[in-house]
Amino acid sequence: MKTYIKALLIILLAAQFSCDMTRIDMPSSSNTEASYFSNQVEFRNNLVSAYSKLYDFYHYNANWAGDWTHSLWYLPGDDITETTGARSAEELFDGSLNPNNGRISWFFDKAYELIARANVTLEKTRTVDFSNFDGAEEIAMMEGECLFLRSYVYFKLFNVNGSVPIVIERITTKEGANTPKSDKIEVLNQVISDLELAVGIVPDSWSSEYAGRVTKNAVRALLVKALVFRANYTNNKADYTQAISVFNSISAILMPIYTDNFNAAVENNDESCFEIQASQAVAADNIWLFNDGPWRGVEDMGVYRGASTENGTFCANIAPTKFIITKKLFNNFGTDPRIKVFLSQDDGFQGLLFQKYTLSGMDHHTPPYSNSANNERVLRYADIKLLAAEAYLGNDNMEAAIQQINDIRTRARKWALTVGINDGISPADYSATETNKTIIMQWIMDERFVEMAGEGQRWWDLKRWHEAGYIDLTNWSGGDEHFSTNLSSPVKFDVSKHLVFPIPQAEIDRNSGIVENNPGY
Numbered sequence: 001m002k003t004y005i006k007a008l009l010i011i012l013l014a015a016q017f018s019c020d021m022t023r024i025d026m027p028s029s030s031n032t033e034a035s036y037f038s039n040q041v042e043f044r045n046n047l048v049s050a051y052s053k054l055y056d057f058y059h060y061n062a063n064w065a066g067d068w069t070h071s072l073w074y075l076p077g078d079d080i081t082e083t084t085g086a087r088s089a090e091e092l093f094d095g096s097l098n099p100n101n102g103r104i105s106w107f108f109d110k111a112y113e114l115i116a117r118a119n120v121t122l123e124k125t126r127t128v129d130f131s132n133f134d135g136a137e138e139i140a141m142m143e144g145e146c147l148f149l150r151s152y153v154y155f156k157l158f159n160v161n162g163s164v165p166i167v168i169e170r171i172t173t174k175e176g177a178n179t180p181k182s183d184k185i186e187v188l189n190q191v192i193s194d195l196e197l198a199v200g201i202v203p204d205s206w207s208s209e210y211a212g213r214v215t216k217n218a219v220r221a222l223l224v225k226a227l228v229f230r231a232n233y234t235n236n237k238a239d240y241t242q243a244i245s246v247f248n249s250i251s252a253i254l255m256p257i258y259t260d261n262f263n264a265a266v267e268n269n270d271e272s273c274f275e276i277q278a279s280q281a282v283a284a285d286n287i288w289l290f291n292d293g294p295w296r297g298v299e300d301m302g303v304y305r306g307a308s309t310e311n312g313t314f315c316a317n318i319a320p321t322k323f324i325i326t327k328k329l330f331n332n333f334g335t336d337p338r339i340k341v342f343l344s345q346d347d348g349f350q351g352l353l354f355q356k357y358t359l360s361g362m363d364h365h366t367p368p369y370s371n372s373a374n375n376e377r378v379l380r381y382a383d384i385k386l387l388a389a390e391a392y393l394g395n396d397n398m399e400a401a402i403q404q405i406n407d408i409r410t411r412a413r414k415w416a417l418t419v420g421i422n423d424g425i426s427p428a429d430y431s432a433t434e435t436n437k438t439i440i441m442q443w444i445m446d447e448r449f450v451e452m453a454g455e456g457q458r459w460w461d462l463k464r465w466h467e468a469g470y471i472d473l474t475n476w477s478g479g480d481e482h483f484s485t486n487l488s489s490p491v492k493f494d495v496s497k498h499l500v501f502p503i504p505q506a507e508i509d510r511n512s513g514i515v516e517n518n519p520g521y
Contacts, residue, residue, distance in 0.1 A: 040135030077458030144201025162500030313370035328484035337416035
């Protein structure tokens with residue numbers, strides 16, 4: 001009897017929940033891809049999802065609490081060092097710099113998530129007929145925005161991981177996910193080709209309500225950077241020529257006040273070419289919740305700067321290490337106003353905590369954890385002028401190269417006098433009649449050391465100058481003539497291995513197209 005009842009129940013349940021064949025082709029009650037991308041707002045929503053991944057590169061709780069990833073480009077150079085050894089992979093190039101490093105894995109994954117989202121919007125701008133939509137002109141510009149975002153991420157991948165998979169089409173099959181690594185120069189070529197296409201698509205500017213969206217200045221600035229980098233790696237003088245041409249089309253200017261470039265009250269200024277728009281969600285900026293998770297209104301939209309902030313706030317107090325100026329930078333250029341303005345004798349770290357972005361009165365903290373809502377300046381005109389100086393020098397135009405350097409030094413000198421930091425005599429202009437290219441190149445390298453200190457540029461500069469033969473990183477140690485680490489443990493830098501970081505092991509395990517890691521890993 002029990003068996004009979006069981007069988008009857010099964011039959012009744014099957015009848016109740018079985019498929020009604022007449023309903024198979026009925027429209028979905030919610031959006032599908034086929035019905036989406038039907039108006040300007042839906043295109044915007046998808047574009048925003050790509051922009052949102054930028055925050056992941058500065059998220060405090062990446063991978064696990066306190067494992068924020070921007071130390072991957074802030075620490076390996078010789079301008080900034082750390083206090084505790086919590087970032088020994090980047091600071092010492094020790095055994096923790098390996099394919100299972102959590103920060104490298106987080107960065108790599110989030111980079112490709114952004115690329116994937118950009119590729120979807122790219123596909124839709126090219127396949128959906130939006131010509132009759134309200135805002136059709138804006139939708140057309142989104143193609144250029146996505147090309148820039150994709151190129152920016154590939155530029156970071158080039159500098160962090162070197163040879164990586166190039167994915168420029170939306171992945172729709174399992175086979176498509178198994179993309180092999182491309183040579184690092186091919187990655188840089190892709191960056192440049194994307195930017196060359198994007199510059200003709202994006203606008204000169206956006207209205208203030210769209211601050212932070214990609215403009216021609218952003219595209220041109222990154223294109224100059226990529227071209228000079230490629231010239232360093234390939235010794236192709238034509239890249240210098242193109243870089244100069246692109247540079248001369250940029251409409252940005254140097255801000256008279258140097259510190260305006262790091263002041264939350266003067267974001268998106270005339271020197272800025274592209275910034276990550278640090279902010280806070282509607283309810284709160286929760287540093288434990290990454291930007292685009294299932295929660296809304298409390299996600300992290302800030303930039304974690306606790307490592308360069310004096311203790312006393314929550315975010316500063318929980319920093320696993322602090323970023324301090326190296327003795328190399330301090331001993332050689334510590335009197336330069338662009339360095340000493342960010343140092344305070346009362347910082348609790350012997351006056352060495354480098355507080356770019358975080359000086360009292362410059363940062364903006366969000367509740368409840370005092371995270372930073374001060375925009376990250378990704379591309380600024382001073383950076384590009386000094387790259388243009390390299391391009392001019394590469395084309396044997398010494399006078400123009402020196403002019404770019406002196407423009408930067410003049411701004412620093414006049415600003416310092418205006419705010420009372422020094423007497424307005426230093427940094428003095430270099431001689432405009434100098435013709436020795438080695439001397440001028442040293443001026444450029446020193447100027448970038450000071451002007452861009454603590455902005456995550458130095459390691460990438462050192463690597464490309466090594467490739468170009470301007471410096472030799474072979475046998476660099478932790479001493480103050482080299483990496484100038486604050487840590488007592490030795491630097492284990494191996495020039496044959498550490499110029500690029502590894503591909504994450506998790507990516508190799510899931511991507512059959514990658515048959516080996518970067519050399520040495």
